[in-house]
Amino acid sequence: MFDPAFLLAGVLNGLLAGGIYVLVAVGLTLIYGVLHIINFAHGSLLMLAMYAVFYLWRLIGIDPYAALPVVIAGAFGFGFVLYRLLIGRYNHGRDENILLITLGLSIVIDNVALLFFGGDTQTIDVPYAGTFVEIGAAFLPLPKIISFGASLVICAALGLYMAKSDMGKAIRAVAKERQGARLVGIDVENVFAVSYGIGIACLGAAACLLMPTYYVTPSSGHAFVLVAFTIVVLGGMGSFAGAAVGGFIIGITESLGGLFLGEQLGQIGISLIFILILLLKPTGLFGSRA
C-alpha cells in the first residue's frame, strides 16, 4: 500500500478533486470577504447550477464543458438578481438577517427542486467518460483532467479580473473598508450584488466541471459545502489565494487519508486540519486580523 507509485496516484487524485473544491470555496470566500456573511444557500445554488447543466445536456445536447459560458453567465445573473431583489432588499442593513435569508433560501430551493426535478439521481454520460491518462499507477479520467485545467484557468482569470478591472478594485475596496469605499463614491450595494453574482458564477463553473463525473439530486450540492467551509477557514476567510491553496491541500489530504486510513477514517484529516488551524492560526494561512 505504501508503494510510491500509489502515493503519487493518491496525490494526483487529490489534486484533481481539489480543483473543484477550489472553485466552490472561491465563491464562498468572495461572498464572505465582501458581504461578511456565510452564504448558507451555497450548496443549494450549486445544485441548481448542476441541474441547469444537466438539462442543457438532456434537452439541447450541450456538452457540460461547452455549457461553461452559458451557465457562468446565467449563474452570475441569477446571483445578481437574487441579491438585488431579495437579499439586499430584506436584510435591513444587518448581516445576521442575510444569514437567515440565505438559510431560508436554501430550504426553499431544496424543496422546490425536489418538487420539480424529483429525488431521482441524474447523471451525464459523456462519450469521453471512459478515456483516461495513465501516469504510473494513476489512471486519471479525462473529464477530471479537463475539469482541473479549466478550474485553474477560471481561478486565474478571476484573480486577474479582481486585480486589474475597476470593478475588481471596487470589490477589494469594499471588502477592506466598506464605509471608506462609500465615501469615495463606490456604489457599495452594486458591489455587493456583483460580488454575490461572481460567487454564484463560480458555482456555475463548478457545476459544469462536476457533472461529467458526478451526479445531481436535490441534496447533492451540500456534499461540497462542508469541505468548502473548511477550505475557506484553512486559507483565511475572505482570502482568494487562501481558498485556492486550501482547496488543493484539502484535496490531497482527503485523498491520502482515504488511501492509507480508509475512506471513513481518511476524512479525519480534514477535520484535524480544521481544528489545528482554529487553534494555531485562527486567521487561516492567508488571512489577516480584522
Next chain:
Amino acid sequence: MTKQRKTGVSRRTFIAGGTALATGAIGAPAVVRAQPAAVKVGMIHPVTGFVAYNGQQSRLGGTMAIEDVNKAGGIKSMGGAKLEALLGDSQSKVEVGVSEVEKMNEQGVAAYIGCFQSPVGIAASQAAAKYGTPFLVDVGASDLLMSRGLKNVFRLKPGFGVCVDDGIASLAALNKAANGVAKTAVIVHESGEFGTGTAKLLAGKLPSIGIAAKELIAHDNPTRNFDNIALRIRSLAPDIVMMSNYGNEYMLLARTLYQQKVNVAGFFSILGGGFNYKFVKEMPDVSQYMMDVNHWYNPKSPQAQALKKRVEATGALFTFEVYLTYTNVMLLADALEHAGSADKEKLIAALAVSTFKAELMPYGPTKFVNGQNQGGRPATMQSLKGEIEVIAPEEFASAKAVFPKPKL
C-alpha cells in the same frame, strides 16, 4: 266575490316541507353513520433527504395499491371500508421517522408501512410497538428489524441474511462454472446498519465457497469521490469486487471503477441500491456485466407486468421500492379482510397467521415466523447490453450469466 290569491306558503305545505327538512336533518347522519370508517394506513418514507428518490418510489407504489384496494370496493368484511393513506416523510432521519409515528398515532392510524432505511425502521417500529400498532417493513434490509421480539413488526421481503445466503449460493455456482476463477474479494459498503451488516455477513461466509475477503472498505453517505477506493482496490488486486450501497453511491462507485479501469472477474453487489433500469439504460458501458442480488418482481406474473406498465406510464421506473410497498399494502388489506376489523390486536393476529399470496413477487405463500416471512427470496440479476436479466434462481432466469467478465 273575489277569489283570494294564494301568495304565501300554505299551512299544509309548510308542515310537509318542515317534516321533510326534519327528516333530512335527522336522517342524514344516519346515512353518514352507515358508511364504514376509513382505515388509516400510515406510510412513512424518506421523500426528502439523501434517499428521497427511494422514498418517493415507495410512496408511489403504496398510493397506487390503496387506490386499487378502494376501487375494488375496499375491505369487504368491514362493509367496504376504504383505506386512507396518511403520508409521512422521515426526511431520511431517524428522529423524524419516530415523530411521524407519534403524529400518526394521534390521528388514529391502524397500521404503519415503512421506512426504507433500516435505522429509521428500527426506531419507528419500536415507537409503534408502544401503542401495539402493526408495523409492516416494506423495505429495510437489516435483520435487527426482526430480531427484537416485537410482536407488531412484520416483514414480507427477505432481510440481508437471506440475501447474503442466496448471493453466496449464486456466486458459488457461478465461480464453480468458471473453474474457481475468483479466490479473493474486496467488499465496499456504506457505513450504516445496512451496508456494514451485509458486509460482515459476506466476509464471514465467503471463505465457505473458497473466496477470501481481502478487505472491507466502508464509505459515508454521501461520498464525493471514489477515486481512492478504486486505487485501493487496484492495489489489493482482488478477483471480484462486492458492493453494498445506497443508490447514489452505488452508481458513482460503479462509474469510478469503470473510469479507473479496475479489472476484475466481476462486480457482485448484495442489495445494490443503484442497480435498476435507469442505471443500465443510461450507463450501459459502466453497468455491463455487473451483477446484483436484490428484490425482483416475478417476471411471469401478469399482475406484475400490468403494474409495471402502469408505473412506467406515469414516467416512473418500476423499481423494487414500488412493488414492495404495493405488495405490503395488499398484505395489510388481506389481513384487514381476515380480521374483519381495524382493531390492532385482531390485525396483528391476522397478520401472524397470514397466508397471503404475494402475486407480484417470486415468493411462495406467506408464512410469518416471529414476524419474518419465510417464503421471501431475492433474485440474482446481471446487466447485459443495457437490460437487466435474471440469472438465478433458475426457474425465473431470463439469461445465462457472463462470468468472468471480459477484461477491459
